[in-house]
Amino acid sequence: MRRMHHCCMFAAALTLLQATPCAGALPWEIWQSPYVIAQLDPADQVLERSSYCLDGCRYDRANLAWEGIAANPYPYRWLYTAGDEVVFEDDGPGAITRIWLTEGVCIDPATGVRIYVDGAAVPVVDMPLAALFDGSTPPFTPPLDYARGQSSGGYVSYVPIAYAQHLRIDLTNADNGYNSCTGDNYRALWFQFQYHHLPPGSALTSFTGVTDAPALRALLAHGGDDPWAAGLVPATVDASLSHSSVLPLGFRNASSGWLRGVRLQLPRSAYAHVRLQLQFDGVTVVYMPLQDFFAIGAGPAGAAQGVLVGEDASGALYVWFPMPFRQAASVALQADAALGSDIAVHADLYWDDSDVPDAAGTFTAQLRNSCPTTPGQDFVLYAARGAGRVVGVSATYQSYGIVSRDYLEGDERAYRDGAIAPVWYGTGVEDFYNGGFYFILGPYSRALSGATALDLDGTGKTSAYRLMLTDFLDYGSSLELRQEAGPTGLMQMCVRSVAYAYAAPQARLLSYARLDLGAPDSVARHSYQAPAQASCAILDAKFSDEPPTALNARACSYDSGSSTFGFVVQAAAAPLRLRRTFDAAQPGQVAEIWVNGALAGRFPYTQANPARRWQQQEALLNPDVASGTSFQFEIRPRFGVPDGAAVFTESSYELLGGFVDPIFRGDFEFEPSAPSKQTPFVTNRGTDSTKDPISYP
16 A cells, blocks of 8 residues: 655654654755655755855965965955954854864864854854864764864864844954964964755744754764665565676556665676666666766775765665655666676665655756866866756866876856856865865765765875755756866866756746846836935946856946835746845845835845955745735845945846746746856766766656
């Protein structure tokens, strides 16, 4: 008998339960159920705030450390200072689900951290920064937190820090001064924050300073077995595999459900010559060597031991990504001609007959082989149109034609839903994989990240993986996840990567209408009005993408008052987002967004970037406003406060929302998003660059 989909049935198997009911599981609460990770939720928005270099230079911002002002002309990593360094600020509801930072040898014990939640004057966390990662202070303890000795140079926290209204993180005594760790006068901190935005009105419980996630701890304690402890009975296959042959392992037909896990045992020497093939609903979504899919890497013995994919201590390969199907599923192995003699294969397949919700994406994995990379262009880790979320990356890197480890200097950049400016902008390869300083403490392997092969002198290879289970990279209509080729993007190198994702072929976020202040007809059509004292002029500047996109466009700025405009559409659906393109020469620029006379959202604090002045940001709007067809906007900036702005700027606004069939009929005003770095293509799901693409029909 088919089991009804019940989100909480697996939570009961965990010894420690969360208070939040599964029916209302927040997008990052993957410990509630294996089904949560597959849910594509366009009402969730996952962003990154990092200490990336503002003008494309090789150095990240470190308050003018050893590199000097010529190499690092925009050195200040903070958003603003209010006695302390404010390094993160955001309006809720939302949650930080990953913090990474590094400071070389150790964190100066004089440096502290304060976390303020929902506007409270007293921080819920006030401690030495080192104590946030050294395991001494609950809930910041393993396996949710670990210091540089456990991640080869990085300090990492996966403690969910939720906030209903507001979150601010300050660093105390962090500016340059005597550093007892290094013996010099620099405190060179680099950091990344991954955080979720939810629409206004979303219900969540704010972090108290001691709020723990015991079920997430229980999940991360698994390695090789089912982390949700569902007690599923495997279907077992014992067979022989010959070269140039196919070995079917399992098949389900005419019944929706889930492939919840696969475990394989076969000789390690065969991993590169045997491909895993997964087909769901008639589409091949995975077709690649076991070596790649299971993140074995380039080391002679090292392999990933992640919570959802890897090789366990017994030598068994395993994958526990929940994989939904709606009609049919099949699993097979295919050997190439180089396999040699026959090999014995033992396989365990774990099937789950629970219903598949409409919001679940199809599991897929993209294998890409860039060798050599093209100087001056980022290489692609993942690219797709439609909707989805990237939940993990594994890759092997090496230099090409030179002896150098500079390939580890490349920043990752994510371009989402037609935006020009990256919504994620990282600080280096090893930082992305939770390490630091070229994985200074050697190989490591943990539940959510690892570096399994290290290049010691520039002649070898570096293999690393990261599972992005609570800090996934989501998209509603398109995504390109790219990485810079070396410190300046000009390095020739080789990268072989696998990105694990959930995807749907149809976009779940569309552009409804766009106001362009440089187009008189657009200004008139949308009844744009700026304050009387507003100053409008042509700005010739660049975005923060690489290579930078130049834009010559009209921008207006004002230091008091508000602006108004309207959009009229034939149909609309939540989630609604308002995308603003603006001049980021000035910091702050916080503003309330009023729709039809009601507060509907906010533009959060934005860092200043005098080098790349064009910037974009999106605000999620209260879903209550999505029921209408006429949207009268008023943008009310917050002036004259520490986290406000001296001026507020705007050049264009774009209204995006959920997919609605009527928008393609009648006289609906459809305006495409501004051109981006994304190019039209058919996603190559599950194949490498040497094979024909297999796409959704």
